[in-house]
Amino acid sequence: xxxxxxxxxxxxxxxxxxxxxxxxxxxxxxxxxxxxxxxxxxxxxxxxxxxxxxxxxxxxxxxxxxxxxxxxxxxxxxxxxxxxxxxxxxxxxxxxxxxxxxxxxxxxxxxxxxxxxxxxxxxxxxxxxxxxxxxxxxxxxxxxxxxxxxxxxxxxxxxxxxxxxxxxxxxxxxxxxxxxxxxxxxx
Numbered sequence: 001x002x003x004x005x006x007x008x009x010x011x012x013x014x015x016x017x018x019x020x021x022x023x024x025x026x027x028x029x030x031x032x033x034x035x036x037x038x039x040x041x042x043x044x045x046x047x048x049x050x051x052x053x054x055x056x057x058x059x060x061x062x063x064x065x066x067x068x069x070x071x072x073x074x075x076x077x078x079x080x081x082x083x084x085x086x087x088x089x090x091x092x093x094x095x096x097x098x099x100x101x102x103x104x105x106x107x108x109x110x111x112x113x114x115x116x117x118x119x120x121x122x123x124x125x126x127x128x129x130x131x132x133x134x135x136x137x138x139x140x141x142x143x144x145x146x147x148x149x150x151x152x153x154x155x156x157x158x159x160x161x162x163x164x165x166x167x168x169x170x171x172x173x174x175x176x177x178x179x180x181x182x183x184x185x186x187x
Contacts, residue, residue, distance in 0.1 A: 003056050006032050008063030010089060015054050018081040023053035026120050026152055030177040034150060035060055037175060037184070038116065041148060042066050045115035048142075050102040055082040057118035057150075062094055066116070070096040072105045103132065109142035112187075117143055120152040127160045134185075138166040143187035155179040 003015040003025055017025060026034075034057075035042070043065035049058030050072050058069035071086075073079045079099045086095050098105055102121075119133065130153070143149055149169060153161065161171060161183055173184040 003028070003054060005056075005060055005063045007035065008060070008065065010059065010063035013063075013089060015056055015059065015085045016081050016088075017054050018077045020075070020077045023075075023078045024120070024123055025054055025056055027177060027180065030152070030175075030180050030182065031056065031060065033175050033177060034182050035064065037173065037182075038148065038150075039064070041116065046070075046113070046144075048072070048114045048117040050106070050117065050119045051121045052082055053078045053120070055085050057120065058095070059085065059089065059091065061116060061118075062091055066094075068094045068096070070098065070114075072098045072100060072102050074099060074101050103136065106133070106136050106140065106142060109140050111141045112144045112147075113142045115144050115147045117147070117149045119150065123154070127157060130157070130160060131164075134164065134166060134169065137185075138168045141168050141187070143169070143185075145187055147187040149185040149187065151183045151185070153181050153183060155181060 005013045045066045047061045047066045047069040052071040052073040055071050169185040172186045175182045
């Protein structure tokens with residue numbers, strides 16, 4: 001299986017995908033819908049790709065003009081594939097790679113750090129984990145003012161986000177393809 005970059009300087013470049021159940025790359029359709037929504041926010045942005053897997057979201061943002069991207073992936077095989085994709089596409093100078101737990105990474109962030117944050121967690125991600133992730137981002141104010149936090153979630157978990165109360169982050173848009181949804185929170 002391969003994933004292709006859909007637009008920008010790396011358009012049609014192929015990404016390797018690890019042969020493991022530790023990743024679940026976002027579908028091409030959903031990724032295109034997300035990036036069409038974000039198209040005017042990407043140029044010059046600083047990006048964080050949590051649960052990065054192949055790095056497709058951060059690499060797509062770099063291809064479309066993001067200044068830099070930080071990738072966080074804890075699992076060994078996906079991290080090796082991510083590293084290979086970055087090297088193959090010659091993106092070393094604009095990327096930062098961290099093989100660590102996403103929660104420990106965001107807990108160390110400072111205020112107003114990123115313009116765009118992509119979160120595409122594994123299917124096994126629980127409501128409690130989403131809650132912890134969002135409350136940590138909310139309390140840390142790790143997203144710049146008017147920055148965007150994009151979270152992929154399955155339809156059966158949407159009910160949790162409808163009643164969510166955050167101080168800093170505000171849910172402002174929802175996009176879907178089939179049973180996969182992207183929730184966009186503004187900082």
